[in-house]
């Protein structure tokens with residue numbers, strides 16, 4: 001089956017009990033046992049729930065992986081992967097990444113003796129140079145948040161497999177429709193399903209996908225032991241979102257390319273970050289590695305922070321809010337929102353300037369979106 005068909009059918013057979021065409025919301029915390037230890041495959045909903053199991057099978061299939069595990073948030077999914085490591089281990093991470101992931105590395109796991117080194121994602125050789133005796137994991141996002149840099153997954157996977165360490169890729173920005181890191185050699189894929197997989201800004205969730213039995217068993221053990229699982233309703237909403245992932249992603253990308261080309265020529269915009277632009281330094285790598293360029297654009301405005309303030313206040317269709325990947329367009333100011341946690345000095349070092357704005361381009365009419373951006377830019 002091809003992607004669109006798998007999105008609708010994988011893990012989602014009609015309900016064996018009633019024939020319900022749609023996987024039911026199994027809103028139950030526990031399951032009857034006919035005798036001690038004799039049950040129908042489910043015991044307790046933290047350990048396993050049929051609605052969640054359908055979601056896990058669907059996400060695994062879309063990522064070309066054997067096993068999927070669903071979590072209560074993207075951060076819970078990341079936490080589950082980091083729990084494969086132990087005190088004294090070392091992580092090498094790309095330096096452009098979601099502020100909350102940096103916070104987890106620096107403000108939570110550091111206390112437990114897990115050290116992380118950050119490597120400029122534009123310097124693939126830097127990843128190998130940063131490896132230490134105790135490095136167990138390479139962690140990257142691609143496209144990165146918020147500068148939309150593209151990291152060569154295949155190259156990194158060669159480094160990781162040579163050194164027998166794990167490569168985890170946060171595939172949230174691309175979605176499996178546009179990029180399948182496991183096919184490029186990654187060991188683990190992580191998602192914030194809050195974003196494109198859910199697709200409607202109505203849930204918070206996460207997922208881990210892998211084809212390695214040992215990794216799967218360890219993450220699954222942690223999932224049950226720590227218990228940061230999504231409830232049946234949230235699982236069901238992600239499952240419903242997934243069915244339209246392909247058509248949504250195509251629209252997100254079409255709109256994003258249209259807007260990026262418009263923004264690139266606008267006198268109030270000093271720089272546009274979008275890998276779909278032929279002027280982007282990542283364009284060729286993105287073309288090779290991805291099936292499309294996604295729906296996220298970042299840009300720098302002429303006039304600094306005061307221009308950003310005026311711009312966001314004049315937008316009518318783009319809502320000022322955290323998050324991304326929903327059908328509606330959002331605008332975000334990373335220095336004070338998604339990346340506030342990393343501090344001004346670190347942001348400056350990573351090239352996140354005070355005039356940076358991030359757009360999550362929705363699937364509204366592209367002309368309406370362009371007019372909205374144009375009006376707001378003209379009013380700066």
Ligand SMILES: Cc1ncc(COP(=O)(O)O)c(C=O)c1O
Pocket residue numbers: 073074075076098100101141145170172173191192193194204205206323338
């Ligand atoms: C790339 C990326 N990964 C992970 C996360 C965390 O996901 P969640 O908010 O679902 O915990 C986010 C959130 O914005 C993100 O942008």
